[in-house]
Amino acid sequence: MTAVRSVILGCGAYLPEKILTNDDLARMVNTSDDWITERTGIKQRHIAAEGELTSDMAVAAAEQALERAGRRPNDIDLIVLATSTPDNTFPATATTVQARLGIHHGAAFDLQAVCTGFVYALATADNFIKTGQVKRALVIGSETFSRILDWDDRGTCVLFGDGAGAVVLEAQPARGDDTDRGVLGTYLHSDGRYKEMLYVDGGPSSTGTTGHLRMQGREVFRFAVNKIAAVIEEALEDHKLGASDVDWFVPHQANQRILTSTANKIGLPDEKIVITLDRHGNTSAASIPLALNVAYEDGRIKEDDLVLLEAMGGGFTWGAALVRW
CATH class of the missing domain: 3.40.47.10 (Thiolase/Chalcone synthase)
Known part of the structure; x- marks a missing residue:
């Protein structure tokens, strides 16, 4: 019996232009580069510009993933966007991404599992593909965590940054063993x-x-x-x-x-x-x-x-x- 696998055809990413270093943070809160590096391993993070939204970054990452996958937006049947920092309470940020990519069919929704969100989103899209409901899916993780940080709390504000990444999944026939792609x-x-x-x-x-x-x-x-x-x-x-x-x-x-x-x-x-x-x-x-x-x-x-x-x-x-x- 032929199995169906969700194969990653392409990946993409986007990082905001602004970089916030540990030394920059040391001028904002009681911390230092040595303190942050020793406890976390972090040296810098990217911060979304004023007016730059979770959807903006998601679209950029998705477009790169589609280009590398050799697929057009209209080839996509499903968008699952993992985020804890949506543009709005509703509608789902995924529908904004869908509209901006010019996709007028299929389904798009957000998934909220915080830092585990991408793994949850991948599992969700994979199951849609394995059941035959969709042929291709965009799985995206996009966050503007800088918008929910307390910049006076050195225990948390030093940890997080903004950015987005995406993969294109496509249903492909397979043998059904662990050598499958x-x-x-x-x-x-x-x-x-x-x-x-x-x-x-x-x-x-x-x-x-x-x-x-x-x-x-x-x-x-x-x-x-x-x-x-x-x-x-x-x-x-x-x-x-x-x-x-x-x-x-x-x-x-x-x-x-x-x-x-x-x-x-x-x-x-x-x-x-x-x-x-x-x-x-x-x-x-x-x-x-x-x-x-x-x-x-x-x-x-x-x-x-x-x-x-x-x-x-x-x-x-x-x-x-x-x-x-």
Whole structure:
């Protein structure tokens, strides 16, 4: 029996022009380059310009992904946009992207799983493709996290940046084993008991305001390392694979210590980790596709490479995906 796989045909990315360095932040809040670098691994982040929206960045990333995939906007049947920072409460920012790309058919919606958003969006689009409901999908992560930061809170404002990344998925026939190109498996989890550790203290229903990001950093770190390692092991065991079978580990870019601790826990060598944290900061749902794009552009990720994705975000949500490039 012939299987159907969601194959990544192309990826794209967009970063705002403005760069905010650690030294810049040291002039805004009680911090220093050494303090930020030692605790996070971040050296700089990109910040959206005044009037630059989540949809603007999403469109730019999507257009590049479409061009590299050799597909036109009208070839797309579905847009899933992962974001925690939409243009408006409604409509979905994905519909704005759909309109600006000139797509007048299919479906477009936002998905909110915070930093795990891209993995959730990839899983959602993959399932639409596998059930035969759509042929091609755009999966986008786009965030303007700078708009929900408390710039007086050095524990959070130093961590985050803005940006967008996208991939084009297409249904293609396959053998149905792990040598297939495409999404091989996705693994999603959440546990709402931990909301107070990482959340935004505002919203239309609660305060009528946008609010600011709040985080208990030490608790998040402990939870992240354990849960991320567990979901990675789940994914590998499900496919009877080991860490040595993975060509590239493309994690959510949250914190250098989390990335290193997770890789060490599952036995992945540092040279297999794609890290953009130092240049991008934590861009939430955009961080994985931004990192994928960097590794594609510099030639690290090649056709048939096995790529492991993982993320954890507020909720808590966490998940992993195995993709044959």
